[in-house]
Amino acid sequence: MYIEPHGHMVSRTTDDYEKLAIAGCVAICEPAFWAGFDRSSADGFYDYFRQITEYEPKRAARFGLQHYSWLCINPKEAEDLKLADDVMALIPEFLKKPNVLGIGEIGLNKNSRNELTIFEKHVQIAVDHDQLILIHTPHLEDKLKGTRLIIDALKNHSEINPGRVIIDHVEEHTIDLVLDAGFWAGMTLYPESKCSPNRAIDMLEQRQAEKIWMNSACDWGVSDPWAVPRAMLEMKKRGWSAEMIHKATYTNPATFMAQSPKFKLSV
Amino acid sequence: MSWTPPANTHLVDHGFMDARFKLIDLAAFLDRVQRAGQSDDYRVVQLKEAMKHLSDPEPARAKAVLMTFSDPTQEPIPAAHTQGAAGAWRAEA
Numbered sequence: 001m002y003i004e005p006h007g008h009m010v011s012r013t014t015d016d017y018e019k020l021a022i023a024g025c026v027a028i029c030e031p032a033f034w035a036g037f038d039r040s041s042a043d044g045f046y047d048y049f050r051q052i053t054e055y056e057p058k059r060a061a062r063f064g065l066q067h068y069s070w071l072c073i074n075p076k077e078a079e080d081l082k083l084a085d086d087v088m089a090l091i092p093e094f095l096k097k098p099n100v101l102g103i104g105e106i107g108l109n110k111n112s113r114n115e116l117t118i119f120e121k122h123v124q125i126a127v128d129h130d131q132l133i134l135i136h137t138p139h140l141e142d143k144l145k146g147t148r149l150i151i152d153a154l155k156n157h158s159e160i161n162p163g164r165v166i167i168d169h170v171e172e173h174t175i176d177l178v179l180d181a182g183f184w185a186g187m188t189l190y191p192e193s194k195c196s197p198n199r200a201i202d203m204l205e206q207r208q209a210e211k212i213w214m215n216s217a218c219d220w221g222v223s224d225p226w227a228v229p230r231a232m233l234e235m236k237k238r239g240w241s242a243e244m245i246h247k248a249t250y251t252n253p254a255t256f257m258a259q260s261p262k263f264k265l266s267v
Numbered sequence: 268m269s270w271t272p273p274a275n276t277h278l279v280d281h282g283f284m285d286a287r288f289k290l291i292d293l294a295a296f297l298d299r300v301q302r303a304g305q306s307d308d309y310r311v312v313q314l315k316e317a318m319k320h321l322s323d324p325e326p327a328r329a330k331a332v333l334m335t336f337s338d339p340t341q342e343p344i345p346a347a348h349t350q351g352a353a354g355a356w357r358a359e360a
Contacts (some may be wrong), residue, residue, distance in 0.1 A: 028297050034350075060281075060283065072292075076350045079346065079347050081268040109350060110344060110347035110349065110350070110352075111338070111343050111344055111347075112343055112344050112345070112347040113343045113344070113345060113346070114346065114347070115343070115347065118342050138338065138352070139351075140352035140353065140355075141336050141337055141353065141354060141355055141356035142338055142339050142352055143333075143337065143355075144333070144334070144337040144338065145337065145338045145340060145341065148341070149343065171333055171344055172327075172330040172333055173330045173334050173337065187336055193354075198282065199329065205273065208270035209270060216318075234335045235273075236356040237276070237280070238273050238281065239273035239274035239275065239276040239283060240273045240274075241271055241273070241274070243268065243271065244270070244271050244273070244297070247268050251268065251338040265326075
């Protein structure tokens, strides 16, 4: 039994929901993200927010899976400040939906000034509405700088409780920055970038599985919805006890997300 | 729940063949790009620089490799003109 804390199910087939259920997943959490192309207006986001707050929960429920979501405009579309403002104006209405856990995945992509401006506005929405925050850190060569900028921005905000913020896609050069500042950390298991299962397990062992979750971040790109159960198998091969595997893949994500009163596991 | 370390396993037995496979693949990649006259590509240059960390004495090699590829600057860029990342940082001319 495990939780998939980060999956973009709008990009996956219904078969993938079934595979997740067969593998022992009990809940999946879907942050708002980039669709692989830039949307032309806020109307596109309105429909997308409806999809991840109304339609995907029903699709998941067919296989006994609980579905939760997070709302934002992705940093890849944040260069257009007018579009970003229009989309952010939609968010408060959707925060009332029963499966919405908070604001995410916000963050940075190329570490531009506009991206940072929109990130800070999202953080303010979260603070104003007492929401959890899920943060995307940039890809590859941009990750270290972006992680530092994100942490600095959060530290400069007087009302941020680091325990209610998870900074995702950490790797060996960013995990200590995140955890040492009191935030939660997410590790993404991708076939070609981010983390392999063995590297993620190394980091879990180095940090004694504190305030860390693992996810597949499965989406429209090269990704694997079974990445977490594959990592669980690797943990077993490396001598992890069933209790510690459960802590890393169920208890940890449940503990973070249960800070939202809407997150209630039925199993 | 307090942390319980994993049971003692032979990690070399577990991972040697995989590491050997990846190292040979890396060597073959460098051979391939050299034969094609592409060794001067900034990504290949950084790859070779990062590989030096494989001989570091401390168990922080993965972090050192990642740092080699990372943008070392601190200020936000004026505007994003692309959305993707290349895997290795190059200062704009």
